[in-house]
Amino acid sequence: MDSFFLPEEKIGEFTEHLSRFGKVYRYEQSSSGARLRLLSEDDYGKYSFPEIRAAEPAKFLFIKAKRKLAEYFDSSWKTIAIEEEPKVIIGLKGCDLAAIKIWDNVFRDDEDYKDPFYISARENTLLVGADCTSAGENCFCNLLGNKPFPAEGEFDLSISPVDGGYVVFIGSERGKKALDGFSMQNASQEHLKQIENRRNEILKALEEQNSKYKTSTPYRELVEKNPESPAWAKHGETCVSCAACTYVCPTCFCFQIYDKPGPDGKYERFLVLDSCKYPRFSFMAGGLNPRGRLVERFKHRYNHKFFHYHWRYEQYACTGCGRCIENCMGKIDMRETLKDIEKQEQSHKQ
Amino acid sequence: MPEKVENIYYPLPAKVTEIIDETPTIKTYRFEMEKPFTFRAGQFVQLTVPGIGEAPFTPSSKPGTSPELEITILKTGRVTDYLHEKVKVGDTLGIRGPFGKGYPLEKMKGHEVLVVGGGVGLAPLRSCLYSLFENIDDYKRVSIKYGARTPKDLVFTYQHEDWAKMPKTDLKLTIDNPYPGWSGTVGVVTVLLDRENGFDVDVNDAYVVSCGPEIMLKFVTYKLLDIGFKPEQIYLSMNRRMSCGVGMCHRCNVGPYYLCKDGPDMCYAKIKDYPNVFG
Numbered sequence: 242m243d244s245f246f247l248p249e250e251k252i253g254e255f256t257e258h259l260s261r262f263g264k265v266y267r268y269e270q271s272s273s274g275a276r277l278r279l280l281s282e283d284d285y286g287k288y289s290f291p292e293i294r295a296a297e298p299a300k301f302l303f304i305k306a307k308r309k310l311a312e313y314f315d316s317s318w319k320t321i322a323i324e325e326e327p328k329v330i331i332g333l334k335g336c337d338l339a340a341i342k343i344w345d346n347v348f349r350d351d352e353d354y355k356d357p358f359y360i361s362a363r364e365n366t367l368l369v370g371a372d373c374t375s376a377g378e379n380c381f382c383n384l385l386g387n388k389p390f391p392a393e394g395e396f397d398l399s400i401s402p403v404d405g406g407y408v409v410f411i412g413s414e415r416g417k418k419a420l421d422g423f424s425m426q427n428a429s430q431e432h433l434k435q436i437e438n439r440r441n442e443i444l445k446a447l448e449e450q451n452s453k454y455k456t457s458t459p460y461r462e463l464v465e466k467n468p469e470s471p472a473w474a475k476h477g478e479t480c481v482s483c484a485a486c487t488y489v490c491p492t493c494f495c496f497q498i499y500d501k502p503g504p505d506g507k508y509e510r511f512l513v514l515d516s517c518k519y520p521r522f523s524f525m526a527g528g529l530n531p532r533g534r535l536v537e538r539f540k541h542r543y544n545h546k547f548f549h550y551h552w553r554y555e556q557y558a559c560t561g562c563g564r565c566i567e568n569c570m571g572k573i574d575m576r577e578t579l580k581d582i583e584k585q586e587q588s589h590k591q
Numbered sequence: 592m593p594e595k596v597e598n599i600y601y602p603l604p605a606k607v608t609e610i611i612d613e614t615p616t617i618k619t620y621r622f623e624m625e626k627p628f629t630f631r632a633g634q635f636v637q638l639t640v641p642g643i644g645e646a647p648f649t650p651s652s653k654p655g656t657s658p659e660l661e662i663t664i665l666k667t668g669r670v671t672d673y674l675h676e677k678v679k680v681g682d683t684l685g686i687r688g689p690f691g692k693g694y695p696l697e698k699m700k701g702h703e704v705l706v707v708g709g710g711v712g713l714a715p716l717r718s719c720l721y722s723l724f725e726n727i728d729d730y731k732r733v734s735i736k737y738g739a740r741t742p743k744d745l746v747f748t749y750q751h752e753d754w755a756k757m758p759k760t761d762l763k764l765t766i767d768n769p770y771p772g773w774s775g776t777v778g779v780v781t782v783l784l785d786r787e788n789g790f791d792v793d794v795n796d797a798y799v800v801s802c803g804p805e806i807m808l809k810f811v812t813y814k815l816l817d818i819g820f821k822p823e824q825i826y827l828s829m830n831r832r833m834s835c836g837v838g839m840c841h842r843c844n845v846g847p848y849y850l851c852k853d854g855p856d857m858c859y860a861k862i863k864d865y866p867n868v869f870g
């Protein structure tokens with residue numbers, strides 16, 4: 242992979258160059274943690290590199306919390322060529338990039354149906370990844386097979402801090418094109434070594450902090466085979482159905498279609514993000530609700546991520562970013578729940 | 592310019608050309624679309640009441656390709672109340688679809704078919720019946736068992752006689768409780784699966800398709816298993832809250848299956864071990 246050295250003082254120019262592709266969003270460190278910011282020109286040169294992923298996932302730039310799907314009956318909405326405003330997102334961590342594949346499977350790569358809005362947002366967004374420079378206490382990407390740095394094939398460009406600046410990796414043709422005319426020197430062997438060492442260090446830190454949560458049975462099997470485990474009620478007990486977990490989760494995208502009268506005798510259709518944590522999520526006409534009980538809803542989120550999604554796409558719909566752990570009102574830790582299911586299973590077998 | 596792609600969320604206009612009162616709470620709506628619409632028996636559509644919302648329904652008319660389409664609808668909530676109370680002949684509603692896989696008609700060829708319906712559940716099954724009747728030579732026999740609360744709650748009564756006259760076909764009805772003037776079978780639909788009530792379907796050869804309220808599906812399934820059917824022979828029209836219809840909103844699952852994509856008719860063998868199959 243081609244790699245170049247970007248001196249610290251040229252970050253403004255680099256960002257300015259990328260802004261030719263589209264509006265620039267950048268993850269930046271603030272006093273209250275990392276934040277995703279839409280930059281104005283004045284901000285390009287002021288960059289405070291976040292150590293780990295931000296509280297906000299990038300999902301709202303792809304699967305908006307609310308978006309218009311159609312005006313009807315207006316046949317110009319029947320087929321559409323949405324030209325989503327081009328964007329650049331700088332600073333997507335390994336787990337942020339891993340989430341994109343999970344959306345792609347559902348909204349872009351399905352054989353039968355394609356979501357034109359998602360596809361347009363996806364095609365018009367330049368993905369600039371970034372390494373993690375520490376291991377967050379709630380991070381468990383390593384347990385989901387993800388890495389604390391951008392994985393090959395998942396980004397257009399990526400940046401890794403080194404002494405005196407950053408190494409820029411070129412991940413795609415599109416990434417290469419976006420840097421056309423921006424000159425940089427090749428990265429040195431020392432730079433690359435520095436990056437490799439840090440990556441190994443952080444991986445090791447993640448492995449250490451998560452070793453107590455590691456299960457010997459894969460998550461799919463644990464969740465699929467143990468619908469009756471007492472661990473569900475035990476860990477779900479403090480859940481208050483606030484839906485904070487699904488809101489911050491990069492891979493929770495369940496939605497609801499909503500219609501209302503619009504202007505000029507037309508009607509409008511919107512997509513609004515929903516949450517399986519809300520009691521009415523699966524409420525059916527006539528009053529039946531297969532997930533009316535809290536524990537069923539609690540279990541469902543794990544089922545969706547580790548069983549149902551895996552059954553269909555052979556990968557987990559969880560990146561291990563730990564956002565749901567950090568933001569849970571009930572102090573529920575997904576890693577503990579999963580570990581406990583295994584413990585209960587083992588004690589049952591004995 | 593990016594190329595134009597289909598907007599899967601856009602409803603096509605469908606004009607109401609006739610409304611048939613089936614029962615005090617069920618009406619059949621006939622629609623005319625601008626262009627011919629194609630669906631297989633058991634596939635469903637999302638019906639839009641403009642500005643009010645969408646709800647999933649399986650057309651009750653003859654599968655195939657036609658600008659005409661019929662949907663039989665029970666009044667039971669927000670969208671369906673509006674349909675029953677406000678929608679008139681001449682109004683334009685919207686249709687998205689068809690979605691889902693539909694009934695396993697090919698698989699049932701060469702076998703007996705047992706059709707078990709309850710209440711408005713006969714609506715989706717009627718589209719299946721039309722397909723079976725069209726190729727009746729391909730099937731050994733078609734046995735229809737249909738139950739409703741009272742004689743007034745039976746749908747498509749104006750067609751029952753014609754169905755009973757179809758070759759290799761028989762139709763048996765039941766109502767839940769005795770009713771003045773009703774001399775037929777009394778009891779929930781499972782009583783029609785009793786030998787005493789003339790049940791003579793070959794349990795080793797038949798495929799079953801069933802549609803009705805969740806509670807009925809549950810007792811029909813248990814009864815079928817009890818009298819010797821295997822889970823592989825039973826197809827249930829499952830019901831879950833839906834929204835997108837295209838496997839994206841991830842709401843309508845039974846186990847790992849999304850009913851909108853993998854159903855809504857599911858082989859019982861596939862779903863039987865998952866929690867809350869019957870709600």
Ligand SMILES: Cc1cc2nc3c(=O)[nH]c(=O)nc-3n(C[C@H](O)[C@H](O)[C@H](O)COP(=O)(O)OP(=O)(O)OC[C@H]3O[C@@H](n4cnc5c(N)ncnc54)[C@H](O)[C@@H]3O)c2cc1C
Pocket residue numbers: 498499500525526527635643644645646647648649650663664665666667668669670671672711714715829830831832833834855
């Ligand atoms: C595959 C399938 C086939 C079916 N076939 C039939 C059939 O042939 N005949 C029949 O009578 N019933 C059928 N049903 C059941 C039927 O779909 C429900 O009875 C119907 O959804 C009830 O809708 P309601 O709004 O009246 O009920 P409510 O309980 O009031 O509302 C629930 C539904 O309304 C929708 N909704 C509410 N507000 C809005 C809004 N603002 N915008 C958009 N949507 C909104 C929701 O998405 C939800 O699905 C079928 C169900 C399924 C899943």
Ligand code: SF4
Pocket residue numbers: 479480481482483484485486487518565568569570571572573
């Ligand atoms: S954040 Fe915690 S309390 Fe809130 S819904 Fe999710 S699991 Fe329940």
Ligand code: SF4
Pocket residue numbers: 486489490491492493546558559560561562563564565566575
């Ligand atoms: S489930 Fe939790 S850890 Fe997994 S991707 Fe969602 S927020 Fe991150």
Ligand code: FES
Pocket residue numbers: 832833834835836837838839840841842843844849850851852
């Ligand atoms: S209705 Fe949205 S996934 Fe089935």
